Amino acid sequence: MKRYEQLAEELASSIRTGLMKLGDRLPSVRQVSASRGVSASTVFEAYYLLEARGLIRARERSGYYVTAGGTSLPPEPGTACSYDATSLPVEVSELVFSVLASVTTREVVPLGSAFPSPLLFPLPRLARSLAYGANTMDPWSTVDDITPGNAALRRQIALRYLADGVHVQPDDIVITNGALEALNLSLQAVTKPCDCVIVESPTFYGALQALENLGLKAIEVPSSPRDGIDLGLLAQVLEMHRAAACWLMTNFQNPLGSLMPEEKKRALVSLLAAHEVPLIEDDVYAELYFGKKRPLPAKAFDQFGLVLHCSSFSKSLAPGYRLGWAIPGKFRQSVSRLKLMRTLAVAAPIQEGISDYLAKGGYDRHLRQLRHALSQQQISLATAVLRHFPFGTRATRPEGGYFMWVELPPGIDSLLLQRDASAAGISIAPGPMFSARASFKNCIRLNYGHPWTPEFDKAIATLGRLATIQLANAKMAPEAHVPALRRDDAIRRV
Amino acid sequence: MKRYEQLAEELASSIRTGLMKLGDRLPSVRQVSASRGVSASTVFEAYYLLEARGLIRARERSGYYVTAGGTSLPPEPGTACSYDATSLPVEVSELVFSVLASVTTREVVPLGSAFPSPLLFPLPRLARSLAYGANTMDPWSTVDDITPGNAALRRQIALRYLADGVHVQPDDIVITNGALEALNLSLQAVTKPCDCVIVESPTFYGALQALENLGLKAIEVPSSPRDGIDLGLLAQVLEMHRAAACWLMTNFQNPLGSLMPEEKKRALVSLLAAHEVPLIEDDVYAELYFGKKRPLPAKAFDQFGLVLHCSSFSKSLAPGYRLGWAIPGKFRQSVSRLKLMRTLAVAAPIQEGISDYLAKGGYDRHLRQLRHALSQQQISLATAVLRHFPFGTRATRPEGGYFMWVELPPGIDSLLLQRDASAAGISIAPGPMFSARASFKNCIRLNYGHPWTPEFDKAIATLGRLATIQLANAKMAPEAHVPALRRDDAIRRV
Structure with missing residues (x-):
């Protein structure tokens, strides 16, 4: 030290x-x-x-x-939930798209957004690298840079992993259109329609949509806001089901913000390997740590090539550039071929530009500023939630990323809250988006990836008021507003 | 006139x-x-x-x-083939990938390549537009430009269609990662696994791979090198099968180079509409016409929103930029949502850059030069084929694009020829790549999208020699070399 x-x-x-x-x-x-x-x-x-x-x-x-201490932040929520290990088909897209559609205008306070503010990123510096890359690019790069992708870029990415203590070679990497494509291709590489896939509960809705897209069934395993998926329950599920894959986020999970400790990651990887179940690891938030160093991915503990690790620069460097990658272990050829069949390649100038930036753009300096901004914004949001949200509200305190998971008192219907908030010009991401069972009715995910302004403080006050009104109404007519699925009974505390 | x-x-x-x-x-x-x-x-x-x-x-x-006339070019091939209207699962990928892998080094003479030479495109001018677009881009474009895509770019694309007499609104367009993604998404939007899809025979192997990727079955309908799919046979197939979609290229089809006349396009669209079968139209080569004007797409005759028209700038303006689009008619929302689920968006700077180029880059001037170069290169290739290939060889004379379909004498095994050619540093695309039945054993597709050099002339001479040797060997030991599937018996002349 x-x-x-x-x-x-x-x-x-x-x-x-x-x-x-x-x-x-x-x-x-x-x-x-x-x-x-x-x-x-x-x-x-x-x-x-x-x-x-x-x-x-x-x-x-x-x-x-x-600015922080024992009593200055809302209490933390516990692990979900009324646990049910049966698999089920996924049909979350209608809800997700209707919520996303409500976030598209700039006038809305983007607490429900999935993206951080683009103002936190070095877009002018990136534009310079892009111009340089496009200008100096060999015309034949348009052919050479097709999947698996630009060699210099893959080398830069591998070097970052090496510096963080993860042994990755350039040839292990397949460049993709953002992490989302890497994840979709990885999932397709290891499954066939009607297979079961283990996901966290709650989980990133993109995972649920990917399952839906490929006709796969979800098995949800509860995940702790502190340290991720419950390994004991995961072990049970692995005994009960022939799972084709497990998809999760080990670092600053979306929506919980949970961070899996290294030892738990090691145990997770060997548990899955013992069942020969591939792990699809979505690691897009790892660089946004508030602690001392980048938390290792589960990939670091992968001995058998069973971890399909996916990441991108979209959250850490270059929003809108759609540059991601997969490190698919022994499924590299499958992922690469699926990529060739679906979208052929990532734009050559984008690959050249990001490669140039990584070589000389000052990525680490930018990351320090970004982490600092996000950690400050988290405190602002937590403080506002504590001040304005109804008594009994719990909220996570992630050690990285830009999402806070807020558990409101039982009786709150977050879909109703979302509708009311939308009418007031505020977006939120309601809990049921993050579950194949539409669970987490009284939870919402809030985004603190935007520079904090009085507008955000006002929006949180409005949300708090709307929630309080809803609770009061629920007390007056309980039969109409008590959620159908009472999940608080079954909550286990971390 | x-x-x-x-x-x-x-x-x-x-x-x-x-x-x-x-x-x-x-x-x-x-x-x-x-x-x-x-x-x-x-x-x-x-x-x-x-x-x-x-x-x-x-x-x-x-x-x-x-330079041309009645006798100066090889005779034209006829329509395929031993016609079989049963549907069958597609497993062409192994062959396609092994052939593509043989084209990756620059030392190989790229007669088998799918791409034109990048040297024929205004890459320096595009780089300027890209730099300008990235530099002047509103940071919020990284959010605003997600699917369906940048509004100014969609307007520019719609304006080109309007100028060509096709009524398209910006809101009809969904921007994609190249035409390949547009096609894959369109196919997924109108099918479910195990459905039957009608394709041409021969057809672009990307179509076969897309079917394979989605677990669909192919029904192949013979297509003429002159004017495309056989409408009589198509009508029969539509009566026999419940087809979920029909996928074809109406303009300068890959690999044949065929051009469907306007009246035939109109008839095609109404035939499919009568059976309520969506048409997926791959129109990436339309701008590469050698005639007087851009041939209309089938989309121009679409009254019911049943044509999912797909195109890109990859072949006409910006290779390696991976910018394409779909105009999916009444399937617009499905395509848009699938795009959001699979890859979210196309890189914002790429959209901004191409939009800037279209507004002021001189696209039409570039296109005139490109068309001129391609038409000249076609003559050079045809002349060389006539001079060097064995007697009985036939070759198409497309009125646009950069592919020539060459039918060698029966007895030639194009897969063997491809192997020999590859050893001699020459790539070719063997006929069986273009068919779910691995038909077209004695056919190859040659690329004339590269400035003609003595090296190409030499390569054609080498190919001719290799084919002649193969024919001689076949005559000496006929049982070993006569193709299993004799298709020349059934050939119908156009």
Whole structure:
């Protein structure tokens, strides 16, 4: 552990134990530097790290203040839910599309959006790399860069994995149109229609749509907002069903924000390998960590080539560029051929441009700024939710990404809430979008991927008011508003 | 008809009737201008048109010469084939991928390639538009440009259709990752696994792979090298089978190069509409016409929204940019949603860049040059084939595109020829790639989309020699080399 990390750890501990409380001013950099005998830059780095982790925040010209602590954030939700291990066909698309359609205009406050603000990304710098790439591109790249993709780009991507301690070769990588295509192709490579696929509950609706698209059945396994899928239940399901694949997110899962610890990832990979079940790993949020380093993917523990790891630059660098990739292990040829058959290739100039940016664009510097912004925005959202949402509301505190999962008191119908919110110019992502059973009726996913403005604070206040009204109505006419599926009874606490 | 077109028609007629023969020098521009009383520019335009149609060619500083005529090109092949209207599952991919894998290095003479030379395209000018588009792009375009796609780009595409006499609105268009994605999505929108789909015989192998990918069965209907699918047989098939869709190319079909006349297109659309069978129209080569104007697509005659028209800029403007579109008629929402589920969007900078190019890049000027180059290259290839290929060889004379379909004498095994050619550093596309039944054993598709060089002439000579050797061997040991499927017996002449 470096000096500044040690210092940050000590200060974080003081905040956790309550020695320093919410709103307390931290000692000045000069004071700490003198009292500890460390350089000012070490103190700055420690403060910067604490800020990135959401524990303190700088106020202009007045120093650093504690912004988090035992009581300043909403309590955390538990793991879902009324557990049911039967498989079922997926038909979530109508709901998903109707919700997505309500987010398309810019006037709407995008709390339900799946995307972070494009203003947080180095689009002008990327445009320069793109112009350079397109201009200097060998005309034959238009042929050479077809699937598996541009060799220099694949090398840059492999180098990042290597730096993070994941052994990946350029030839292991297949470039795709965003992670979504990588995931769809991976799923198709390991399944045939009517197969069962294990997903988390709740899960990213894109996974449910991919299953629906390929005529697959879903088996939902509860996932904890803290550390991901329940391995005990997963083991049971693997005994009960012949699953063709398991699809999950190990790092900052959408919608929960959960982060699976390394040891659990290792156990997950060997559990699935013991059943010879391929793991489709959606790892698009890994670079958005607030902690010390990029959490390893499950791919890092893959000994048999059974992990089909998928990621992209859409959430970390280049929204709208649609550049993703698969590292499909022993299914590489299948994924590559499916890609050739479905979309042939990713645009050559895009590949050349991103490759140029990775080589010299300052990706790591951008990522530090982005992580910092997201962690700050999380605190703003959590603070607003605590202030405005009805008593009994719980919310996750992800250690990365830009989604907060909010569990409102039982009795709330998030689909109704979504309709009311939409009428008030606010989008939210209602819980039932994230489940083949339309569970999580009283949950919503909120996006904190946008620079925090008073508009967001106002929107959260409005949502809180709408929820409170709904609860009051439910109490007055309980038979009409109590959710059909009571899931809170069965909640197990983490 | 304009003056210069009239003049060109008269001269073409003189060539057809044999009044002017191969190698004859045409009267000089000044002579014609004086004798006909037309301006020199009118004569130039007429000569240019004849050159584009492959009838004459300029020699530097010595005027124009007749390059085509009754006897200067190989005879045309007839329509396939031993006709069998049963449906069957498709398993062509192994063959296709093994052939494609043999084309990947630049050292190979690319007669088997599916792509034209990238050197024929305005890549530097496109790079400028791309740089401009990426630089001036509103950051929110990364969200706004997701499927159905950038509004300005869809408007530009619609305007081109309108100019060509096809009534298309921007909102009818869904932007895709190349035509290949548009076709795959269109096919998925109108079928479910195990359905039967009617395709041409021979057909583009991408269509067969798309069927295979979705678990569909193919019904092959013979197609004429001159004017496309046999409507009589199609009508019979429609009576016999409940087809979920019909997939074909009406303009410069791959691999035949056939062009369906307008009246036949109209009849095709109404025949399919009478059976309520959607038509998936792959129209990627339409802009590469050598005649007077863009041939209309079948979409132009679509009254009920049953034609899913697909195209792209990959063959006409921007290879490697992967920008295509679907105009799916009444299946627009299905195609759009499938696109959102599979790949979400096309890269925003690519959409912005192409849109900018279309608005001010000089597309039509580029197209004129491209068409001229392709028509000249066709003559070079046809001349070489006539000179070097064994007696009895037939070859198509497409009025557009860059593929020639060559029917070698019976007894030739094009898969063997492909293997021998590959060893000699030459790629070809063997006939069985283009059929679910692996028919067309003695046919190959040759690409004339590359500037003609002595290297190509040499390659054609080598191919001719290899074919001649194969024929000689076949005569010496007929039992070993006569194709299992004798299809020449059943050939019907157009």
